[in-house]
Amino acid sequence: MWSKEITQKIRATAESLLLEGKVDLIIGYEAGSTPLRTAPSFVRSAEQASLLVWNPFCENNLSVYLEGRKEKVGLMAKGCDARAAVVALQEKRIDRDRLLIIGLPCSGVVDRQKLAASVNIDAVKAFSVDKDSLVLQTEEEVRLPLEDVLHASCKTCSRRNAPVSDIFIGEKSSEPQVKDEFAEVKSFEGLGTQERWRYFRELAQKCIRCYACRNACPLCYCQECIVDQTQPQWFGKTAAEEDTLIYHIIRAYHCAGRCIDCGACSRACPMGIDLRLLNKKLQKDVQELYHYIPGLNPDEAPAFGTFKLDDPQDCITEK
Amino acid sequence: MDTGIIKKENIKGVIESLMQMGKVVAPTRQDDMTVFSALPSSEALDLNYTNSKLSPKDYFFPQTEVLFCYEKENNQIHPPLIEDKPACLVGVRPCDAKAITLLDCIFNDPQYKDVYYLNKRKNTVVIGLACTNPQSTCFCTSTGGGPLDTTGMDMLWQDLGDRYLIKAVTPQGKELASKLFGIDKAPEKDLSYAKKQGEKVLSMIPPAFEAEKISEKLRSSFEDSVWETIHEKCLGCAACTFVCPTCHCFDIQDENSRDRGRRVKLWDSCMFPLFTLHTSGHNPRLSGKERMRQRIMHKFNYFKVNNGHVACVGCGRCIRECPVNMDIRQIVSAFS
Numbered sequence: 001m002w003s004k005e006i007t008q009k010i011r012a013t014a015e016s017l018l019l020e021g022k023v024d025l026i027i028g029y030e031a032g033s034t035p036l037r038t039a040p041s042f043v044r045s046a047e048q049a050s051l052l053v054w055n056p057f058c059e060n061n062l063s064v065y066l067e068g069r070k071e072k073v074g075l076m077a078k079g080c081d082a083r084a085a086v087v088a089l090q091e092k093r094i095d096r097d098r099l100l101i102i103g104l105p106c107s108g109v110v111d112r113q114k115l116a117a118s119v120n121i122d123a124v125k126a127f128s129v130d131k132d133s134l135v136l137q138t139e140e141e142v143r144l145p146l147e148d149v150l151h152a153s154c155k156t157c158s159r160r161n162a163p164v165s166d167i168f169i170g171e172k173s174s175e176p177q178v179k180d181e182f183a184e185v186k187s188f189e190g191l192g193t194q195e196r197w198r199y200f201r202e203l204a205q206k207c208i209r210c211y212a213c214r215n216a217c218p219l220c221y222c223q224e225c226i227v228d229q230t231q232p233q234w235f236g237k238t239a240a241e242e243d244t245l246i247y248h249i250i251r252a253y254h255c256a257g258r259c260i261d262c263g264a265c266s267r268a269c270p271m272g273i274d275l276r277l278l279n280k281k282l283q284k285d286v287q288e289l290y291h292y293i294p295g296l297n298p299d300e301a302p303a304f305g306t307f308k309l310d311d312p313q314d315c316i317t318e319k
Numbered sequence: 320m321d322t323g324i325i326k327k328e329n330i331k332g333v334i335e336s337l338m339q340m341g342k343v344v345a346p347t348r349q350d351d352m353t354v355f356s357a358l359p360s361s362e363a364l365d366l367n368y369t370n371s372k373l374s375p376k377d378y379f380f381p382q383t384e385v386l387f388c389y390e391k392e393n394n395q396i397h398p399p400l401i402e403d404k405p406a407c408l409v410g411v412r413p414c415d416a417k418a419i420t421l422l423d424c425i426f427n428d429p430q431y432k433d434v435y436y437l438n439k440r441k442n443t444v445v446i447g448l449a450c451t452n453p454q455s456t457c458f459c460t461s462t463g464g465g466p467l468d469t470t471g472m473d474m475l476w477q478d479l480g481d482r483y484l485i486k487a488v489t490p491q492g493k494e495l496a497s498k499l500f501g502i503d504k505a506p507e508k509d510l511s512y513a514k515k516q517g518e519k520v521l522s523m524i525p526p527a528f529e530a531e532k533i534s535e536k537l538r539s540s541f542e543d544s545v546w547e548t549i550h551e552k553c554l555g556c557a558a559c560t561f562v563c564p565t566c567h568c569f570d571i572q573d574e575n576s577r578d579r580g581r582r583v584k585l586w587d588s589c590m591f592p593l594f595t596l597h598t599s600g601h602n603p604r605l606s607g608k609e610r611m612r613q614r615i616m617h618k619f620n621y622f623k624v625n626n627g628h629v630a631c632v633g634c635g636r637c638i639r640e641c642p643v644n645m646d647i648r649q650i651v652s653a654f655s
Contacts, residue, residue, distance in 0.1 A: 032644040034455045039644035040552040060643055064554065117351050122369075122455040208373070208382065210561045210588075215554035216642050228593045236574050238383035238585045268642035270558045271372070272351060 002107055002129040006170045007054045010076065013102065013169060014049040017074050023100050027065050028076035029058040035124040036112055036136075040065065052076070056129060056146065059109045061264040063088060063218035072098045078106035080153075080262030082162030083295025084218035087258050090302050093221060103165030105173040107146065108154030110134065113272050115149050153263025153276060156181035163296045182284045188277060199277075204244040206271045209237070213275050214251060216268035219258050226250055248278065256282040257303030260295040289315075321493055323485040323502035324509055325476075330483070333499050334361035334409070341405035341442075344378050346371050355408070366410050366478070369454050370634060374415045374564030375408055379439050380422060382561075384584045386435070386571070391578040401438050407495075410448045414459045414634040416471035418564035419445065424626040425567045435584075444495055447472035447488075450520055456635030458527045458648055464632055466520040477513050484513045527648040528655050530619065530629045536654045537620040541612070545653045550611035552643045557588035559637035559645065560614070565630045568594070589613050615650055 014026045030041035030051040038057045042065075043049055054076075062075055063084035075085060082101050088094050115121065119142060126137040134149060136142040147155075154160075158181070160173040180186070188196065211227070214220045226234055227247055236243035259279045266275045286292050289312050292303040325333060337343050343358045346365045353368035355375040388397045411419075419440075426436035450457075450466035459465060469475050473492030476483040487493035487502055496502040560566040570587040574580055587594055590611075595604045604610050622630035631647070638646050 033646035033649060034638065034644070037644045042548070042551050065552075113351065208561050208586075210557040211591075212554070212556040212558045212642050215556040228591070230593070230596075237570065237572060238574075238583055240383060264642075268554075268556070268558075270562060270640035270642075 002054065002056050003170075006105065007052065009169045010052050010054055010102075010104070011049045013167060014043055014052055014074065015046045017100070018043070018046045018049065022072075023074035024071035025069075026052070026074040026076065026102075027062045028052045029054065029060075029062075032057070034122075036110070036115070036121050036127065054104060055127075056107065056110045056134065057112065059112070059151070059264075059267050060216065061218050061262045064216060064264070066094050066099065066218070067221045069094070069098075072100070074100045074102055077101050077103055077162045077165065078109075079157065079159040079161050079163070080106075080260055080264075080295075081218075082164055083159065083260040084262060086164055086295045086298050087219060087260065087302070088221075089298040090300065090305070091258075096298065100167070101162055101165045103162035103168035103172075105168075105170045106160040107173055108150040108157065108160065109267075110146070110149050111151040111267070113267075114151075115144075119144075151263050151267060152274070153261050153266065156184075156261070156280075159296075164298060182280065184277065185281045185284050188281070200245055200248075201241060203248065203273055203275075204241045206273050207239070207244045207248070208271060209239055209244060209247065210270065212268040212270060213265035213273075216264045217251075217255070218262075218264070219255050220251070222254075248275070252278040252282055255279055257286045257290070257292060258294050259283055321487040321496070321502045322505040322510065323487075323496060323500060324482050324505045325485060325500050326482050329500070330364075330366070331361045334358065334364055336499055337407050337409070341407065343407050343409055344375065345409035364409070366448060366476075368410075369452055370412055370414075370457075370636070372636075372640075373562055374418060374634065374636065375411055376415075376418060376422060376564045376567075378408060379419065379436055379443075380426070380567060380569075380586075382586045384435060386582045386584055388581045389579065399435075401434070403438060403442060406439070406443045407446060408443055409446045410476075411445055411472065412450060412634070413447060413464055413466060413468040413470070413472075413475075414457075414632040415564045416445055416447045417464055417468060418471070418632045418634070420471040421565045421622075421626070421628060421630055421632070422567055424622075424628075444473045444491055445471060446492075447475045449475055449477035449517065451478050451516065453520060453524050454635060454639070456638040457524050457633060458635060459633035460521065460524045461526045461528050461648070462530050462629055462631050462633040465517075466524070467517040477516070479509060479513055479516070482509070484509055528652045530623075530631075530651075533651050533654050534619050534623040534629060537616060538624075540654055541616070543654070546608050546612045549650055549653060550607040553590075553607050553611055553645055554643055555590055555592070555607055555610065556642070557586075557590050558640045558642065559647075560588040560590055561586060562636040562640045564632060564634055564636070565618070589617065611650075615647075619651055 017023045026043040028041050029038040031053050032039045036057050040060050040062060041051055061084055062081050066088055089096055123138040124136045128135045132146050134144045134146050156178055158175050158178045235246045261283060263276055286303050290303045344355055345358050346353045346368050347356050347363045348365050352372040353365055354372050385399050426433035469488045473489045474496055475486040484505055485496055487496045568587045568589055569584050571584050573582050596602045618630040
């Protein structure tokens with residue numbers, strides 16, 4: 001649930017955690033500099049705790065900031081932030097005893113690019129959440145059902161609450177009944193080769209290779225990304241279609257069995273590319289082949305970190 | 320300054336005349352965004368946009384530009400076709416038009432001339448479009464611009480509702496305007512309405528900082544403690560630099576296959592670690608701190624010292640497109 005009370009509780013919790021020395025740093029969200037934005041916030045003193053906010057514009061996956069940290073961190077976590085943290089724990093990127101997961105009741109975040117198509121965001125002076133509606137104060141009051149402006153990844157999410165948390169603030173959100181989270185993938189699978197190829201070509205034509213998707217992704221922590229390797233340089237660095245596509249396809253494969261579909265890559269993309277479809281397809285394959293859903297249990301081995309003798313082997317095409 | 324009026328209903332005809340003279344690059348709608356592209360027809364023009372997703376810098380300084388191709392056999396080198404046909408950039412916002420003059424500082428350097436850039440530059444007329452609807456991210460008034468600024472334009476169009484006020488800025492602009500619709504002096508009532516509108520829009524963009532002061536301050540701020548934390552939320556992607564109309568850093572690569580290849584010039588970004596990685600493996604800008612410092616210092620200090628103007632025109636794209644809401648106004652204001 002999005003409410004001012006939760007914000008107050010978050011600030012009080014952050015303050016006491018810092019005062020008691022239980023964490024050195026809280027990673028959360030603060031108000032952004034422009035209407036309907038928040039920004040990641042790094043709170044190191046009790047006085048700064050009043051910066052923290054909780055609203056439907058808390059769109060970043062904050063687990064991206066865990067990599068390489070030496071401090072003991074308190075992480076404000078939606079379901080997807082916590083699941084990305086679980087993947088980081090499984091992959092031994094962070095120590096469990098240096099991470100305190102502060103679970104928060106998420107009700108899905110707003111897709112601001114989609115919102116901008118119907119509302120002049122610059123005219124919004126204030127906003128609030130009233131039950132299931134987003135209320136925007138422009139020259140007149142605009143009421144929108146939250147459901148209509150949620151990000152696509154939130155519409156197929158049925159894990160809004162952190163599966164693992166040390167503290168949970170507020171009451172857990174009710175988990176929506178998602179009819180078929182892979183509906184979009186299935187209809188894409190049903191398309192012919194030419195149509196699918198056209199989809200990927202259009203994706204590549206829009207991409208400017210800024211790597212916002214990679215850098216916003218909590219799973220993309222490679223010390224040196226394949227696109228940055230120079231000896232050898234595996235593929236071209238221009239905006240040429242074939243090189244851009246290779247980048248996206250490699251990134252998707254590297255995230256297979258790990259991607260928790262937080263949608264951070266899509267929300268980060270300045271060109272509005274829907275990057276989720278490719279990842280969602282691989283997520284579906286992993287779920288069907290290995291019955292594995294990533295980011296739920298830190299003690300479980302990740303899909304590609306283990307094997308069973310009866311794992312399907314159809315993918316091995318050379319006999 | 321010579322002025323004139325065109326009714327909106329006549330714009331289509333004007334664009335068609337321009338298209339007969341050469342390529343017309345203008346704002347068009349593609350999916351949910353406005354981008355600059357070569358107009359396929361006058362219908363595609365969109366002059367009601369606030370600001371385009373990417374700046375028109377891509378026209379003069381493309382993300383990927385082939386410098387030449389080569390073949391191993393007989394050591395053949397094929398230069399690309401240099402575009403020497405007349406072209407027209409239409410509907411360029413004052414911030415973006417001014418940015419072109421800053422790109423000139425780099426690609427028309429007294430010592431180093433980029434012929435690919437200059438050929439297009441010399442053959443292109445720039446028609447600007449005054450701002451009537453600034454965004455919350457606009458801050459051109461902090462960097463010496465404004466909604467009616469004509470820097471970098473040959474002609475300015477200002478939307479007055481059912482008509483555009485035309486101002487010829489350069490002799491080329493005047494010549495083109497005379498050919499297209501005649502230009503002399505617009506009616507007094509249109510001129511005074513346009514002036515009032517300009518003042519109103521100007522008041523909607525209050526300055527966020529004083530660029531002069533900040534440049535001065537930055538000169539002695541290389542070791543300032545602000546840099547330690549200000550970059551912390553930055554993800555290190557290049558969204559800001561790629562959407563920026565003034566960022567001009569590029570890489571040159573040879574793309575080889577077995578017996579042929581091409582040399583390409585492509586956008587690069589100071590926000591990437593690879594940008595400064597030495598062959599030895601040493602990287603002088605090791606973390607986000609050094610990279611963020613470089614971006615800000617280059618825009619507001621080094622470029623100012625070298626070229627007399629800060630390398631920022633206040634278009635606000637970097638703020639709007641940043642995945643984590645890094646706001647350059649806040650960063651530089653930390654040095655005010």
